[in-house]
Amino acid sequence: MASSFARILSSKRKVGILSLVGAGSLTVGFFLNREQHVNAGAHVRRIYPPSLVLFPNSAEYPDLRKHNNCMASHLSPAVYAKLCNKTTPNGYTLDEAIQTGVDNPGHPFIKTVGMVAGDEESYEVFADLFNPVIKERHNGYDPCNMKHPTDLDSSKIRGGQFDEKYVLSSRVRTGRSIRGLSLPPACTRAERREVEKVVVDALAGLKGDLAGKYYSLTQMTEQEQQQLIDDHFLFDKPVSPLLTCAGMARDWPDARGIWHNNEKTFLVWINEEDHTRVISMEKGGNMRRVFERFCKGLQEVERLIQEKGWEFMWNERLGYILTCPSNLGTGLRAGVHVTLPRLSKDARFPKILDNLRLQKRGTGGVDTAAVGNTFDISNLDRLGQSEVQLVQTVIDGVNYLIECEKKLERGQDIKIPAPISQFK
């Protein structure tokens, strides 16, 4: 075995002089003289022949001047210097975590997150960057001093049966990660295959209305593929550079697949953007039943993996741990496709949504346009409120929107509701 782990030895290393002279480059005439402690688990930025030494942090710091994402807003040179030589126990580095944000400067109107986690420990090791990013993305939730509530008791839901003249379909999704295995940006092929095996074994144990079948992307037949497309279940290799730059499409389609129950109301994606994405959905307005199935399915799967000695990544600071910081907490998006021809044209529509803590998307999902007055309306928040609270917010909010639409139909005026509080 090659002695390739020589650097993971305890030693003090004195880094010599670095001088690179280049017109206009950041490395002009830089002298470096510092001690570098190399110990087990620490990752040393590369040193290699002939005598070229470590690049100083300033030479490695990314150029974020044209960037508009949460990572760029919080990655100062000081934070970079503090974190750039750290790694998680699995070897994931800061540069890997931020690569997607460096490669994708963002959009003046849409602020993306700009970083991902490679494993559960990323959120700890790089907390100095993740925490302010989380706080910004989750509207002030402070991981340093707040706790996230988890509640999958669907019996607490009040109402939840929408007027089907307006609501065409109802859906709840979240993600789950298997503790002990690296996340999609960083996982090895074997880890990804292990995620597939653990989850598929558990899903095979589901019974009754949850009983179903797994379709591996590498092995599905043409007919199966067509059926999954017709059902709008099939996911394809990510094309968004936000995802591909983070490395989550490596080795596609190895160990990726789709599981769904026979009734086609409970669906699990394996090894797409997260270890698993879990979706409960139905045509019509019975959000209550959708959420009931969601909770039951999730709890059953959790029980089944625990039988084999596995568990989901979760902690009381951040809730369920997922690849993208935007999906921490509940990772939950509960929503409906709802037709609101009059309300959607009212100038107060955005403010009403805002105060109800809802967001609208087109019916193709994120970054799509609405078609024919039908919108995808879902919860804005993910972290700091429980699943029950968020779904209740959606139920109450959508009911309010439907009431507004009905009022406008009758020629009555509508009111902007008072803003509901964010962290309960």
Added chain:
Amino acid sequence: MPFGNTHNQLKMNYTAEQEYPDLSKHNNHMAKVLTLEMYANLRDKQTPSGFTLDDVIQTGVDNPGHPFIMTVGCVAGDEETYEVFKDLLDPVIEDRHGGYKPTDKHKTDLNPDNLQGGDDLDPNYVLSSRVRTGRSIRGFCLPPHCSRGERRGIEGLSVEALGALDGDLKGKYYALKDMTEEEQQQLIDDHFLFDKPVSPLLLASGMARDWPDARGIWHNDNKTFLVWVNEEDHLRVISMQKGGNMKEVFTRFCTGLTKIEELFKEKGHEFMWNEHLGYVLTCPSNLGTGLRGGVHVKLPNLSKHEKFGEILKRLRLQKRGTGGVDTAAVGGVFDISNADRLGFSEVELVQMVVDGVKLLVDMEKCLEAGQSIDDLMPEQK
């Protein structure tokens, strides 16, 4: 490591079988060669800078290839990759470069005086002439693996060296991230501007990271000598002009390259080169000379001839569309260039292009005149 956990720390917890990629649907040089046994033998190795087997092959795993086009499917992250992973790369090189053996030696010849003729290709047919190659700066990691600091270091050294060129080589550097709108438009109009790679072959290897940081274009005032910095290789060097005077193009090419190499050496840097692989570049397909010398030539009649493919093969030439690799020919105009890179010197390759294109033009003229070209059929070079 381009992304993710491609280094070995974690992987060694799993067996080779568990980690071995599924190459059952793949058609590229890497997939042809990488057996489970080879994977098992090489997977715990890494170069001094930390490049691993999985880093080498990621692009080939992610891009299964095409039944008709055989891609390479692996890249180097540094000079040492070709040593540490020779068990994989030697057979890939042998397959790609027409039987080039691990013991073969590659000859470098950048003396333009050794080229015979080449100054009189008929400009009625030969619209433009071009020679390109690449160079890597020893001691720095290659584009799939380099850090931002290294990439900026490469840019700094290159800009400094190019800044010292004078005479007809005197020119200016345009950093991708600093160029003005006008400069950008001019570079587009001159067909000099390169953009962020979109090919999944390149993206999957990690060479587009941090775009457009430390990338740029340098060209001389005459617009006949052009250098790309930090695109697919550290440097891509291009000499080109309208018309058929390949001799002049090649002379400028050699002079420019030699001068640049001297300037680097003055600062204590050299190009990656060894007597087995010649100039070392990111993709194994560009080893040796890394040279593609070619012309845009009008061959409307010959290109329709049933023996066109065979003729090119015997002349050791290849055709492309006028947009470069993977494009179609427009209006009977083809990009004709040398098929080989390794095992022949620069002079030998350009000689093949010069002699070959001369023959192709003669054949075209024959066909125009309604004559047969059977007497002109060449032997296999």
